Each structure stands twice: as structure tokens, then as C-alpha cells.
Amino acid sequence: MASPQRRLAVVVLAGVLPWVVVTFDGGWYPVFSFGFLHLDPVSFTSLPTYVSRVGSVPPRLTAWPMATLLYVAALATALFDYVSSLDSRIPAGLLFLAGVDVGLLALSLSRQPTILALPVGALCLWAAVWVGYGDALLGD
Template sequence: MVESEAFSTRTAAGRLLTLLVVGFLPWTIILVNGQFTFVFSFGLVNTNPFHLTNLYDYLTQFTLGLPRSLQAWPASTLLYIGALVSAATGFTGHEDERLTGGLLVFAGGAQFYLTVGLIASLGTRVFPLGMIALWTVAWWGYGPALKRIFRHDE
């Protein structure tokens, strides 16, 4: 294997691993009356009583009549999955870093919209870890590629 190919493979593996870690973090932590709800990419976890509502059940059973901002969570998960798939193409040398980074920026934006909506509707404490993590990975792993989107010299 050529040295640049090994570097490229290590870079792709590092980015993909980082993205996978982000997927297992709680994206939003909601504190209402001393009770925590953790919003993960795959579902909601309530602490009292302990219960997991997976994303599929949320979409098919619980979204009717909810504010639009609460529908941003599934959208951010879909954008995140797109970024994972795009990052995985880095192993074949076909990743478009602008696409991966852009999907992460938009996934973080959807989490921001969710956070603002939760604060407005519940008037509660909301901690947007997913937004911070998604935007940090976009900046750290894909910042130069994202900057190239707006430059006209290429």
C-alpha cells in the first residue's frame, strides 16, 4: 500500500469512528421537574420510569399533533445517517468531504431547531450536546472542504 493510501485509509477510519461515537452520545438532554429525558439518534430514554422509545415508534405513534420542532430530531438522524454513509465511502476514495461536512452541519442545525423549540414550548432546561458534537466534527474533520464550497478560485 502506498503511504498516501495508508494515510487516506487512516483518515477515513478516524472520521468514521468519530461519527459513530457521536451517534451513541445523547444528542439532547431535557430536564423537566427533576426528571431527565435523553434524546439519542436512535430513540428517547426517560429516567422515571426508565423507558426507551425507539425512533420508529416515535415516528409512527407519537408525532401526530406535535410541534414541528420535535420533528427535527428524526430529520437530524436521517442527515446523520447520510453523513455516515458518505464518510464510509472514504474507504473507497470516493467520499465528497463537502457532502459529509454539509450533512453534519445541517444535522446540527436540526438539533438547534429542536433545542429552540423545546425551550419555547416547555420552558425547560435543554442541553444540546448533539448540536455541539455534530458541528465540532464538521469543523474538525471537514472544515477545509466546507470552506472550499464558498471559494470561487477553484
């Protein structure tokens, strides 16, 4: 059975790794749970800063803040699980759903001409479910 420390570590790691790698004719940039990184010139825009600049989240990007909210809820439940006992299906389910939203975000971005968005974060979030909570979900 995975320890609460291991579960918390994989949840944190899944949130700090890039969620979507967006490629286009002029280059690429990573999108994280909390913002995106411009590479030329190097600068970082947080999700709240982006939303305040555009006024509201464009329809094609609504999966991004939803995935972040699901991830934050999963992190909170993983923290709670660390200090006390919790049903492991709760953070596992939240991580899985966050991965689905990351996949939807990549799909939505890829529908634009000359853009390919790779949902690497969906794989990271689902791997966190398996590594951190797989034993509990399988009943071992």
C-alpha cells in the same frame, strides 16, 4: 489530513452521543439520534416507535427526524469515503446541517414552560465536522 478511519469514527461517535438533554421540574432525559431514554423507570423509546405511537411527528419535534435523516446520510457518505474517495464537503455539510436541526429541536422544546433543552449534540456534530473534516475544508 484526517484518515478515513478517523473521519468514520468521529461521525459514528457524534451519532451515538446524546443530542439533546431535556430538563424539567421532575428530572431530565436524553434524546439521541435514534430515540430517547426514560430514566424513571428506565426504558428506551426508538424514534420509529415514538412516531408510530403518536401517528405523526408533532410540529415542534420535526427537526428531530430531519436531523436523524441528515446524520444517516452523513454516515453513509462517511462509509463511502472510507472505502473509496469522496468530496469531504458532502459529509461535513450534512453533519453541519444535522447540528443546525438539533439546535432547532432544543430551541423548540425549550419554548415549553418549565423545560430547558440543551443541544449538546449540535456541539458534538459540529466538533465531528471540525475534527474529521476541518483539514479538508480548510484546504490543508
